[in-house]
Amino acid sequence: NAGVTQTPKFRILKIGQSMTLQCAQDMNHNYMYWYRQDPGMGLKLIYYSVGAGITDKGEVPNGYNVSRSTTEDFPLRLELAAPSQTSVYFCASNLQGMAGELFFGEGSRLTVL
Amino acid sequence: QQQVKQSPQSLIVQKGGISIINCAYENTAFDYFPWYQQFPGKGPALLIAIRPDVSEKKEGRFTISFNKSAKQFSLHIMDSQPGDSATYFCAASKGSARQLTFGSGTQLTVLP
Numbered sequence: 001n002a003g004v005t006q007t008p009k010f011r012i013l014k015i016g017q018s019m020t021l022q023c024a025q026d027m028n029h030n031y032m033y034w035y036r037q038d039p040g041m042g043l044k045l046i047y048y049s050v051g052a053g054i055t056d057k058g059e060v061p062n063g064y065n066v067s068r069s070t071t072e073d074f075p076l077r078l079e080l081a082a083p084s085q086t087s088v089y090f091c092a093s094n095l096q097g098m099a100g101e102l103f104f105g106e107g108s109r110l111t112v113l
Numbered sequence: 114q115q116q117v118k119q120s121p122q123s124l125i126v127q128k129g130g131i132s133i134i135n136c137a138y139e140n141t142a143f144d145y146f147p148w149y150q151q152f153p154g155k156g157p158a159l160l161i162a163i164r165p166d167v168s169e170k171k172e173g174r175f176t177i178s179f180n181k182s183a184k185q186f187s188l189h190i191m192d193s194q195p196g197d198s199a200t201y202f203c204a205a206s207k208g209s210a211r212q213l214t215f216g217s218g219t220q221l222t223v224l225p
Contacts, residue, residue: 004156033212040122042202042215043157058212090156101147102213104156 002026006091006105013081013112021076021108023091029103030096032074033058034066036087037107043090049074050096081112116140117205119216126223132190134219136203139184143205147213148177148188151200160201161188193223 035043045058049068065077092102147162176189203216
């Protein structure tokens with residue numbers, strides 16, 4: 001199994017550009033999450049989804065949008081990129097009932113210049 | 114508001130020594146406390162976890178100690194090895210969606 005797959009691994013954006021970070025999982029997990037990781041700050045939850053068609057905001061949702069049309073995919077959209085969105089983004093998933101055990105992708109490093 | 118505070122930020126230990134990382138939480142609704150291990154260029158991976166009805170959990174060289182009254186928990190790595198060098202995150206979760214709140218991380222270096 002591939003687990004959680006994120007693309008791209010690296011991306012450089014100019015201020016004001018938009019892009020989508022892709023996330024796919026092949027474990028048939030109901031729950032999916034997007035976190036951002038900044039040095040010395042741990043991981044902050046951006047958005048999460050408890051199933052196809054259902055999404056909700058996390059701690060730091062401003063500047064981002066998500067959709068969940070299938071169980072497998074959970075893309076994260078950045079509109080009007082800003083330098084503050086320079087970060088490493090992690091997608092994760094878990095199966096309902098597996099309390100706290102998230103399976104993470106390898107991350108997408110985004111730089112906004 | 115940081116709901117899970119982690120210390121130290123960095124830790125250097127000699128091979129064979131004991132590594133200790135501490136976390137404190139504020140929200141008494143948290144009911145699950147995992148530790149994640151992250152190697153450079155990789156995503157975090159679950160290392161060990163505990164629930165608040167247990168004061169200690171041991172898995173191999175890794176032990177979680179939990180103090181519910183003090184709202185604190187810690188990770189002990191016995192006989193630390195260079196391969197343990199990584200960033201460690203404590204976390205806490207609550208609710209049906211099992212959203213995790215992470216600590217700020219501890220970069221552990223084990224010297225050979």
